Amino acid sequence: MELTGRKKQILKVVTERYIAAAEPVGSKFIAQAMGGAVSSATIRNELADLTELGYLEQPHTSAGRIPSPKGYRLYVNELMERKAISDQEAEEINAALHGKMKELDNMVAQAGQMVSSIAGYPAYSVAAGKGSVTVRRYDLLPVDESSFIAVVMTDGSRVKSQLLHSQIPVTPEELPALANLLNSHFTGIGAEEMGQKLMGLASQLGAELFMPLSLAIEYASGVIESSAQNHVYAAGQTRILAQPEFQDLSKANELMALLTDRKDNLPVLDENTPMQILIGPENVNEALRDASVVVASYDIGDNMRGLIGVVGPTRMDYAAVAARLSYFAESLTKMFGKNHQLPPKEDDIS
Amino acid sequence: MELTGRKKQILKVVTERYIAAAEPVGSKFIAQAMGGAVSSATIRNELADLTELGYLEQPHTSAGRIPSPKGYRLYVNELMERKAISDQEAEEINAALHGKMKELDNMVAQAGQMVSSIAGYPAYSVAAGKGSVTVRRYDLLPVDESSFIAVVMTDGSRVKSQLLHSQIPVTPEELPALANLLNSHFTGIGAEEMGQKLMGLASQLGAELFMPLSLAIEYASGVIESSAQNHVYAAGQTRILAQPEFQDLSKANELMALLTDRKDNLPVLDENTPMQILIGPENVNEALRDASVVVASYDIGDNMRGLIGVVGPTRMDYAAVAARLSYFAESLTKMFGKNHQLPPKEDDIS
DNA sequence: CTTTAGCACTCCTTTGCCTCGAGTGCTAAA
DNA sequence: TTTAGCACTCGAGGCAAAGGAGTGCTAAAG
Numbered sequence: 001m002e003l004t005g006r007k008k009q010i011l012k013v014v015t016e017r018y019i020a021a022a023e024p025v026g027s028k029f030i031a032q033a034m035g036g037a038v039s040s041a042t043i044r045n046e047l048a049d050l051t052e053l054g055y056l057e058q059p060h061t062s063a064g065r066i067p068s069p070k071g072y073r074l075y076v077n078e079l080m081e082r083k084a085i086s087d088q089e090a091e092e093i094n095a096a097l098h099g100k101m102k103e104l105d106n107m108v109a110q111a112g113q114m115v116s117s118i119a120g121y122p123a124y125s126v127a128a129g130k131g132s133v134t135v136r137r138y139d140l141l142p143v144d145e146s147s148f149i150a151v152v153m154t155d156g157s158r159v160k161s162q163l164l165h166s167q168i169p170v171t172p173e174e175l176p177a178l179a180n181l182l183n184s185h186f187t188g189i190g191a192e193e194m195g196q197k198l199m200g201l202a203s204q205l206g207a208e209l210f211m212p213l214s215l216a217i218e219y220a221s222g223v224i225e226s227s228a229q230n231h232v233y234a235a236g237q238t239r240i241l242a243q244p245e246f247q248d249l250s251k252a253n254e255l256m257a258l259l260t261d262r263k264d265n266l267p268v269l270d271e272n273t274p275m276q277i278l279i280g281p282e283n284v285n286e287a288l289r290d291a292s293v294v295v296a297s298y299d300i301g302d303n304m305r306g307l308i309g310v311v312g313p314t315r316m317d318y319a320a321v322a323a324r325l326s327y328f329a330e331s332l333t334k335m336f337g338k339n340h341q342l343p344p345k346e347d348d349i350s
Numbered sequence: 351m352e353l354t355g356r357k358k359q360i361l362k363v364v365t366e367r368y369i370a371a372a373e374p375v376g377s378k379f380i381a382q383a384m385g386g387a388v389s390s391a392t393i394r395n396e397l398a399d400l401t402e403l404g405y406l407e408q409p410h411t412s413a414g415r416i417p418s419p420k421g422y423r424l425y426v427n428e429l430m431e432r433k434a435i436s437d438q439e440a441e442e443i444n445a446a447l448h449g450k451m452k453e454l455d456n457m458v459a460q461a462g463q464m465v466s467s468i469a470g471y472p473a474y475s476v477a478a479g480k481g482s483v484t485v486r487r488y489d490l491l492p493v494d495e496s497s498f499i500a501v502v503m504t505d506g507s508r509v510k511s512q513l514l515h516s517q518i519p520v521t522p523e524e525l526p527a528l529a530n531l532l533n534s535h536f537t538g539i540g541a542e543e544m545g546q547k548l549m550g551l552a553s554q555l556g557a558e559l560f561m562p563l564s565l566a567i568e569y570a571s572g573v574i575e576s577s578a579q580n581h582v583y584a585a586g587q588t589r590i591l592a593q594p595e596f597q598d599l600s601k602a603n604e605l606m607a608l609l610t611d612r613k614d615n616l617p618v619l620d621e622n623t624p625m626q627i628l629i630g631p632e633n634v635n636e637a638l639r640d641a642s643v644v645v646a647s648y649d650i651g652d653n654m655r656g657l658i659g660v661v662g663p664t665r666m667d668y669a670a671v672a673a674r675l676s677y678f679a680e681s682l683t684k685m686f687g688k689n690h691q692l693p694p695k696e697d698d699i700s
Numbered sequence: 701c702t703t704t705a706g707c708a709c710t711c712c713t714t715t716g717c718c719t720c721g722a723g724t725g726c727t728a729a730a
Numbered sequence: 731t732t733t734a735g736c737a738c739t740c741g742a743g744g745c746a747a748a749g750g751a752g753t754g755c756t757a758a759a760g
Contacts, residue, residue: 011388024723026722026723026724027723027724028722028723037733038438038732038733039724039732039733040723040733040735041732041733041735042731042732042733044723044724044725045725045731045732047695047724048724048725058724059606059737059741060739060740060741061723061724061725061738061740061741062721062722062723062724062738062739062740062741063722063723063724063740063741064722064723064724106576139491139499139501141489141501143503149489149503149509151378151489151491151499151501151511153499153513156511158513159499159511159512159513160508160511161501161509161511162508163503163507163508214360226456234610235610235611236610236611236612237587237610238603238606238607241599241603241606242603247599249579249597249599249602250593252591252599252674253588253591254593256587256588256606257588260585260586260587260588260610261585261586261588262583306666374751374752376751376752376753377752377753378751378752380713386705387703388704389705389750390704390705391703391704391705391706391754392702392703392704394752394753394754395702395703395754397753398731398753408753409712410712410753411709411710411712411749411753411754412710412711412751412752412753413711413712413751413752413753414714414751414752414753480719556723622727633759
């Protein structure tokens with residue numbers, strides 16, 4: 001059953017007022033906010049309907065109304081004005097983005113920090129590979145008779161390297177052969193398969209080759225495993241403590257724990273969805289039942305995408321957060337589209 | 351003026367009781383805890399003295415006593431029993447340490463997490479170079495006509511690498527020459543000096559060499575700068591919320607902010623000091639005035655040292671935390687002493 | 701000189717009670 | 731369908747009383 005226009009308008013007023021003031025909204029205020037066209041008594045009738053329909057809630061009998069999750073959902077879907085951000089805000093975001101960003105990990109972490117400060121709520125940030133990661137290329141560089149550097153390039157052109165120490169000496173002459181072996185047999189496959197192939201080679205190779213080979217493969221497995229498990233960065237966690245709904249320590253505690261110790265449980269976004277808003281109980285995670293999350297994705301290129309989420313009370317300013325977050329995500333996509341690793345120095349992100 | 355033995359004993363009882371129960375300690379309890387040898391009235395006289403001397407405080411007239419920072423200090427310096435940790439605890443710590451640890455950054459972060467769970471308080475962890483970091487060696491690996499991989503090894507045998515894209519094509523033949531140039535002129539120096547030398551070469555080199563060279567140097571500068579700024583990892587921040595002294599949101603907020611957003615301000619340790627305890631106002635940092643920090647260092651080798659700190663209320667269990675933390679730090683030092691990058695698989699850490 | 705029993709006193713905490721006010725829901729009339 | 735009117739509900743805040751833990755002081759005992 002579709003709500004009447006007036007009911008929707010009332011719901012909108014209630015929601016926006018409650019978002020702004022964090023206090024239950026009474027009929028008198030609503031009547032006034034709607035221009036005094038109808039009396040507060042009329043509003044009360046409408047409020048009773050809206051409450052019965054589940055869009056509003058009453059903290060107690062003699063209090064005003066606050067939106068229920070269902071009410072917020074309707075607000076977000078239909079009532080909220082998808083306001084574009086102001087020029088000034090855009091300017092701020094651009095300025096922040098033009099600050100130097102270095103490695104990918106670093107950028108992802110920094111993006112989270114920026115969003116947190118832009119949105120005024122805690123934020124989290126992940127870079128996720130769209131598929132599984134494999135090694136595309138190996139290089140081995142001689143260091144001394146027992147050490148060499150392994151350089152591993154994975155899908156997405158990310159390069160990792162480490163100094164490895166072999167118990168058995170490795171001559172610089174052997175390294176190219178080893179690298180060949182690695183490049184011909186150990187590219188494009190997963191970590192387990194690597195282990196199996198390595199086992200298969202154990203009998204065919206002498207220890208003086210097998211030892212450094214297994215070191216390199218152990219390292220490579222570690223690299224692809226650690227890039228498979230997406231590191232989640234969180235920032236601005238303490239901002240929730242400023243929200244009146246989290247003055248209650250136990251609630252704040254749960255959320256803080258999620259945002260610091262159990263970051264992996266933060267909601268992710270279906271692929272191909274640019275942005276999603278999860279309101280209160282729509283969240284699967286227990287700790288988020290009294291909170292809302294706005295999460296957006298951006299393209300990093302190289303088959304990777306980034307995810308940025310904002311966590312706040314259900315009474316979050318959805319319109320503002322959604323506008324800023326989506327602008328930010330779009331800016332990031334543009335930035336990565338232009339050049340792979342470095343931010344543009346010019347001013348023409350728009 | 352040196353305290354009498356009995357006064358010290360009383361201070362010890364008060365401190366330990368307060369640490370355990372988080373409630374002011376009364377004269378009756380103390381008399382009982384001391385075996386009933388003296389009456390509570392006698393204790394009251396002693397308490398009045400200790401209060402006047404500044405070792406104890408009274409939240410209000412009719413409450414028991416709690417230790418002042420000065421009292422804690424005396425307790426930590428003289429009264430606390432430096433108990434060795436139990437075999438079971440040692441076992442737990444060893445078990446945790448034998449879990450797989452991968453890269454250095456990762457290890458440092460993990461160490462912080464372990465300590466937090468061992469101590470039951472938030473913890474932080476840093477790896478600090480003892481001097482400034484410089485590049486020791488460069489390698490350049492061809493990828494395609496406009497891209498190559500730069501591999502940079504710094505003091506401490508840490509290896510970093512990244513794919514670089516040059517606007518101007520670079521032929522694979524040019525790379526060894528470039529690498530030579532880098533290795534002969536751009537090792538062992540700081541980032542600013544690199545910049546200057548690069549400027550000096552600008553006129554002597556053609557653009558087809560200068561372009562990739564400057565890319566590599568920009569990257570190298572970034573590497574040494576980012577290893578100079580020590581990344582601080584924090585874990586278990588939410589544990590402070592369980593402490594009764596931080597039920598007050600505003601205090602908790604300050605500390606949380608320090609432990610999440612301003613981690614760089616956490617106290618560090620003078621070189622050559624194995625462990626330090628900072629009690630309440632002994633902390634320079636405002637946010638730590640009502641908290642205490644126990645911080646210990648360990649040797650990573652390669653001219654690096656690690657730092658691990660535990661943050662808790664002034665009413666922290668100093669004896670337990672200090673014992674566990676120092677055992678942990680010593681274990682780490684031993685672990686790194688044995689082999690540079692990987693934890694021992696054997697069981698003979700002891 | 702030190703220790704101790706006794707006791708008045710202080711001050712926090714809890715509890716109950718009261719009032720106040722915001723806001724509702726219902727009724728009856730417009 | 732809207733509105734004025736009104737009784738009613740319920741939380742917030744203030745206040746006083748009761749309860750209790752613990753002190754500080756005094757005077758006597760060791």
